[in-house]
Ligand SMILES: Nc1ncnc2c1ncn2[C@@H]1O[C@H](COP(=O)(O)OP(=O)(O)OP(=O)(O)O)[C@@H](O)[C@H]1O
């Protein structure tokens with residue numbers, strides 16, 4: 197009607213007037229959320245699309261759009277062109293409409309724009325505007341982030357090209373989809389310790405307000421230590437699957453300086469696990485401690501304050517690397533470590549005694565987790581997972597023999613799972629093989645001069661136990677086992693175990 201009756205100049209003025217009159221009398225207000233805001237992509241548009249997708253799938257709408265994003269294993273529902281949806285938030289109703297229009301000719305545009313102009317229109321009652329708008333939009337953003345993370349596959353990043361952006365502009369981190377099947381259910385370890393770790397991770401992930409209130413950076417450090425094949429790497433994968441965090445596997449030997457290390461840190465995203473595996477091999481961090489400790493284990497010159505110092509002097513870098521201990525400490529604990537939030541640092545080592553205590557003190561490595569040789573509790577989990585067999589189904593005699601041998605044999609969960617996997621279809625055979633393997637290991641260890649070999653380990657554990665910050669997850673365990681006994685008692689204990 198407007199087109200036929202009025203000339204173009206008048207048409208525009210009339211439309212504006214009509215809108216104004218309409219707005220005065222309408223009890224609703226309208227918000228347009230366009231896909232492209234000027235030249236940038238509008239983050240809110242994508243968030244609304246994801247947010248509405250969670251309710252779109254359950255509404256009775258007959259036509260929905262279906263998408264699957266790159267690196268995602270989930271399908272996303274969406275509103276089709278010009279479709280509508282009603283949402284409720286804190287008692288207020290929000291009406292959403294997905295508007296799609298053909299874009300005018302884009303011959304003058306310097307940037308490619310899609311042919312269609314897409315946007316959402318939000319309609320809410322004017323009286324609700326101040327009440328809900330801000331909180332509703334924040335709610336949409338956080339829900340969308342959650343859905344995005346849930347839908348997206350985990351990513352595993354590595355810095356195989358070194359630590360800085362190269363001449364071709366490549367990002368220092370390369371990523372691949374991370375689909376490690378290890379979870380806390382499949383991890384064989386003491387159930388109490390496992391529950392403790394899971395609770396700690398859960399509290400960390402939901403502790404934003406706590407960290408803010410106490411003025412702490414929202415990050416946490418875990419040190420996993422123990423012999424090879426006891427599940428340190430599997431634990432990292434389980435942590436990632438439990439929290440839904442990406443993993444950054446930092447290859448320290450590829451990083452040539454402290455500033456590169458810092459740049460790498462700045463390029464990591466929040467909600468991630470930053471891993472340095474075998475930290476004792478990656479960098480020579482032991483120098484300072486060796487010097488300060490002297491030669492004797494319990495020499496009177498043992499200076500605790502020195503050992504637990506803050507490490508600013510730093511050990512010199514090992515090999516060709518110029519990364520220093522202080523660079524690494526700054527990485528985990530300095531001002532730069534909080535350029536982002538919700539980060540977990542995990543260091544693994546087979547030799548905790550080689551690490552500088554400055555790296556181990558609370559606040560840097562908040563939890564020290566000792567991954568031990570296979571225990572009875574861990575074996576129960578492996579038997580269930582690999583053979584579908586409960587310990588209670590076995591003969592009492594068999595169980596007591598296994599219980600008797602398992603600690604003496606010092607088999608890692610990796611060793612045990614190797615034995616079980618070979619005969620996973622024949623349960624009886626698998627258990628018999630396991631028993632043979634346990635007996636064989638105990639015999640072999642006796643033959644190898646078990647006593648001398650293990651005294652070394654005892655010394656190391658004892659030394660560590662004395663250095664551990666009080667209250668650590670493992671220090672009690674180590675102290676209980678070794679720390680409160682003198683040397684002759686330890687020898688006796690191991691003699692007893694072998695005989
Ligand atoms: N605690 C465990 N629970 C379940 N499986 C385990 C456990 N420990 C080891 N395994 C099995 O052994 C394999 C090797 O374990 P993993 O790589 O986690 O050991 P690690 O402690 O990281 O060893 P390394 O110190 O050599 O890096 C895993 O693929 C897993 O199948």
Ligand SMILES: [Mg+2]
Pocket residue numbers: 428429430473544
């Ligand atoms: Mg490993």
